[in-house]
Amino acid sequence: MSRQVTITIDGQQVTAAEGDKLLWVALDHGIYIPHLCGIREKEHPDASCRLCFVEVEGLPNPVTSCTLPVKEGMVVRTRSERVDRLVRTAFELLLSNHRLSCAKCGKNGRCELQKIAQERGLKLKLTRMRSLLVEKPVDDSPEKFYYDPNRCVLCGRCVWADREKAKIGAIGFVRRGMDRRVAAFWEQPLADSPCIECLACVEACPVGALVAKEMKE
Amino acid sequence: MEIEITAEEREAIKTTVAEALEKNSYRRDRLLPILQEVQGRLGYLPREAMEQIASSLKIPEVDVYSVATFYNQFRLNPPGEHQIKVCMGTACHMAGGHIIMDSFARRLNIKEGETTPDRKFSLERVACVGCCALAPVVVVNENVEGKVRPTRVDGILMALGKEIGKKNEEEKR
Structure with a gap:
């Protein structure tokens, strides 16, 4: 079993196996992130729906959480003005x-x-x-x-x-x-x-x- | 519209595909060169060819179709005796290229990318033929027709031997 790490999502401390994709870690802990194309078993996600954006401390721009492996001490916010804008636009494009x-x-x-x-x-x-x-x-x-x-x-x-x-x-x-x-x-x-x-x-x-x-x- | 294939053509497709597969050692990662080879020799990718390629490479048929429809290079219908290429480049698009396309499609009773059942005409779109000043442009066989209007469409087709109006007259009688 891989190493357990502790990360913070929206102020909530959660533990997860290192390297797991952030999207699924969040969903497993009851924190909702919009997603459509994500497939848990898929090693290389398509990241094509552009809905699962999150802000990660230390990264300049919002990232797709389905492609992001969790690391010790990661601090994540699922909502921000920039994230909401990206999701809003991607969602309307789908519609x-x-x-x-x-x-x-x-x-x-x-x-x-x-x-x-x-x-x-x-x-x-x-x-x-x-x-x-x-x-x-x-x-x-x-x-x-x-x-x-x-x-x-x-x-x-x-x-x-x-x-x-x-x-x-x-x-x-x-x-x-x-x-x-x-x-x-x-x-x-x-x-x-x-x-x-x-x-x-x-x-x-x-x-x-x-x-x-x-x-x- | 499905184009009928003669037994002779069927045989040609079979041997062409078999040779293309052989040349590429039946490798799945050589799908694209195989399709290029087949189209290069037959002029298009018949349904039978795709089925044969899929079963020989042991991949789903839809995967071959997926690749063949993704690239503009590939055509699924045999080229007609007369090839009509309607320009859809920026200038032609602005000058109403799609209206010209619709006019041809209606007259020939086929859609873009298709061939008439008698294989006289095939209709396709091209990106830009490089004479934007003449927009909208149609390339018929190798001849460039500039500033085409919908009223010009019948004239172009008649010059190529299409009988227009006659059929209706016969029906009237």
Whole structure:
């Protein structure tokens, strides 16, 4: 077992194994930091959602906590004016490409975006940016779940679950830029892909993109 | 729109891919050179080729598709007999390049990056062809058409042998 270290997060002393990523240490101790793309088991996090910024004493700029290994005596603040600004902008960027009709969403109430909005006092609507959402068809072909690309935040958790948990390789990222999306080979319906409907990706999805059907009512 | 492939082409795809794989020792980290080799010889990356590459390298098919759709270098449809390249550089974009693109797409009944089922025409976007003063620019085969207006689109296509309007007249009868 690796060495135990003591760090301070928002004035609270916590102990953790040296080298663990700050994001998970904080979450384990009940200190919430917004996050979407983070995967605990992943050695090299993508750090692509840009939501888990924190201030660390001694570092000039806010850093993503999912990539930061904890060190003895580290002093962390999860909120600051700069952190809030970064998170606010990253969050609105995500929303600018997201179908915002929570009432009609299968994940309403269990959505990670809603949780982040509540925790950080952010609005679930666009204030500074305009919507760039291009409506894409919902893939209703699998028996047990459906895939709504309009609600996808491209966190990559489903792709990771598909590869590392289910060990299938049915879905992946395709295209790039604004056209980037999660899809099967040749963007064919998931029912025609190697997908075995194990629901590992549905479990991994933090938003309303991959939703199990029986929950839909 | 799916383009039909003849048995002959299927055979050519098979041998080309097999050779490209062989040349790169079936190495997964050589995926990009394999795709480049296949496109270099076939002019595009057919679905069958990607499936064959994936199964030979023992990687998911979607991973090959992922790489092929990420890079602008790769095309998924065969080049048409006449290649229409609509410029979408900064100047052409400002001068309405997307309107010209839409006009071609509507006339040919294909989307950007696709080929007509008879393989007469393929439509693609290019970044900049270097004559911004003529914006919006279309490159047809190797000829540059400057200051293109939507009304010019039919003329360009007719010069290449596309029969426009005739079909409608036949339908009327």
